[in-house]
Amino acid sequence: MIIDFHTHIFPPEMCANRERYLDQDRWFRALYSNPKARMATAEDLIAAIDEAGVDVAVTFGFAWADEGLCREHNAYVVDAMRRYPDRLVGFAVAQPLAGRQAIADAEWCLDRGLRGIGELMPDGQDYTWDDDAVQPFVQFVAERGVPLLTHSNESLGHAYPGKGDVGPAMLYRLAMRYPALTLVCAHWGGGLPFYELMPEVRAACANVYYDTAASVYLYDDAIYRVAEACAPGKVLFGSDYPLVKPGRYVKRIRALGLAPDAEAALLGGTAARLLGLAETPDMC
Numbered sequence: 001m002i003i004d005f006h007t008h009i010f011p012p013e014m015c016a017n018r019e020r021y022l023d024q025d026r027w028f029r030a031l032y033s034n035p036k037a038r039m040a041t042a043e044d045l046i047a048a049i050d051e052a053g054v055d056v057a058v059t060f061g062f063a064w065a066d067e068g069l070c071r072e073h074n075a076y077v078v079d080a081m082r083r084y085p086d087r088l089v090g091f092a093v094a095q096p097l098a099g100r101q102a103i104a105d106a107e108w109c110l111d112r113g114l115r116g117i118g119e120l121m122p123d124g125q126d127y128t129w130d131d132d133a134v135q136p137f138v139q140f141v142a143e144r145g146v147p148l149l150t151h152s153n154e155s156l157g158h159a160y161p162g163k164g165d166v167g168p169a170m171l172y173r174l175a176m177r178y179p180a181l182t183l184v185c186a187h188w189g190g191g192l193p194f195y196e197l198m199p200e201v202r203a204a205c206a207n208v209y210y211d212t213a214a215s216v217y218l219y220d221d222a223i224y225r226v227a228e229a230c231a232p233g234k235v236l237f238g239s240d241y242p243l244v245k246p247g248r249y250v251k252r253i254r255a256l257g258l259a260p261d262a263e264a265a266l267l268g269g270t271a272a273r274l275l276g277l278a279e280t281p282d283m284c
Contacts, residue, residue: 008059010061027121052245058271058275092106116147116275142180148181150185184274210235
């Protein structure tokens with residue numbers, strides 16, 4: 001089974017009226033003001049994973065700064081998962097600064113079948129994972145036993161829309177603070193897996209995983225072998241669709257010549273275990 005762990009979908013009305021949202025959210029404006037920046041519906045995503053031979057996609061909305069927009073987006077993801085129960089696994093976005101309301105909204109989503117929280121974007125939602133104000137929300141996620149997927153990025157290299165300050169040091173502190181939390185760091189955790197060669201970092205990051213979203217724009221394909229050596233069995237195939245089509249990743253990963261067990265874990269085995277899914281295409 002192949003699982004794409006990182007995809008985004010939008011309600012059709014958001015896709016048709018993106019200009020309306022550009023002034024409502026500065027991070028959305030940074031990422032989507034260019035009309036070439038693609039937005040996709042659930043149906044677009046299904047077509048893309050069908051084309052790529054991907055069995056299941058983990059999908060979520062945009063982590064708006066406004067909790068009301070998060071709530072609106074979550075309702076669409078809940079509906080999409082109900083319409084495609086064998087193909088989509090939904091995660092819920094939230095604004096942790098909303099406190100009890102964010103927790104209530106996340107509970108509403110999880111009680112309706114969503115299986116995790118994310119992709120949250122601290123830089124766009126005006127907090128850091130060190131802030132006291134967001135700790136009740138993180139504690140809630142840890143206690144519910146579901147994955148928390150956070151945006152992260154490398155601190156070196158070229159600038160691009162959406163590049164922020166959530167890097168390895170902050171993620172490491174988060175992992176140490178919540179050792180029971182299943183933490184998934186988007187975009188290779190900004191390089192955190194390489195620090196797992198340090199025994200104390202490896203121990204603290206026992207429940208930390210890394211997705212490959214946007215990798216084709218950031219790293220040479222050698223990163224897969226390096227990450228497997230540093231953090232074996234902890235990398236999740238994620239495309240960041242619609243930024244990149246999932247088929248592009250599947251082709252490149254299969255061309256790496258990884259050991260069969262490592263390739264199977266990367267393409268879906270590890271994801272299936274984290275999500276509590278049987279490793280067959282009809283597991284949902």
